[in-house]
């Protein structure tokens with residue numbers, strides 16, 4: 155038990171630069187008090203002492219301003235910063251190393267019994283005031299922006315902002331890898347053409363590369379289908395693009411071709 159308490163305190167130091175010492179964390183962090191009281195309430199709930207569990211949970215709400223239903227399943231090193239106004243529903247599930255800020259709701263959108271609240275996988279961060287509503291999964295490491303309203307599944311690693319929540323960062327480097335692959339295929343240097351480039355021209359080129367990738371995939375598929383039908387139409391190699399081919403264009407633009 156003390157081990158768990160110690161790691162709870164450590165998780166505050168990792169995630170709140172304002173934390174000064176263990177005594178202060180132990181006594182002045184309502185998020186921690188709410189988590190500890192929830193562990194007690196959840197245990198009582200599991201034993202079938204449901205009224206007592208609700209009573210403990212209600213006491214915790216009165217003390218901390220954080221309402222966690224005793225049925226909610228919460229992993230290790232869960233950190234609630236500030237806390238006031240948080241509501242976590244009965245069937246919510248929270249993985250390890252999850253962080254919530256004040257005003258977050260992990261709620262349901264229906265009155266049906268059964269799973270109706272979200273599941274937050276490991277390492278998810280939910281910003282102040284965000285509402286995550288419904289029985290879907292928020293993938294590991296995803297970030298929900300402050301005041302976002304999220305009602306659909308969020309892929310691992312994605313960042314979601316706004317109402318309704320929209321993804322602003324792809325979950326992994328898959329998109330980037332695809333762009334790089336297609337850029338290399340066409341002899342184009344895609345250096346710096348990434349999703350988070352603020353340059354609109356670079357973004358447009360990125361979109362073109364994505365489109366080229368889709369077209370390329372489709373052509374590959376058609377070629378395989380033709381081959382399966384006995385055609386050798388796709389046996390011919392595509393002509394390679396060479397730098398010299400662009401020399402005239404570069405000259406016309408007053409630019410010297412690369413040596």
Ligand SMILES: CC(C)(COP(=O)(O)OP(=O)(O)OC[C@H]1O[C@@H](n2cnc3c(N)ncnc32)[C@H](O)[C@@H]1OP(=O)(O)O)[C@@H](O)C(=O)NCCC(=O)NCCS
Pocket residue numbers: 236255280281282283297298299300301302313314315316322
């Ligand atoms: C969503 C969040 C995690 C994104 O952080 P990030 O990955 O560093 O992203 P950026 O700050 O570079 O922002 C990326 C884009 O999203 C926008 N954005 C960021 N947070 C947003 C939010 N909550 N709502 C709407 N748009 C948001 C930015 O304006 C930016 O838009 P642009 O590309 O058009 O300029 C962060 O902004 C956030 O909301 N964190 C919660 C923090 C919190 O609640 N703190 C409370 C402390 S008391």
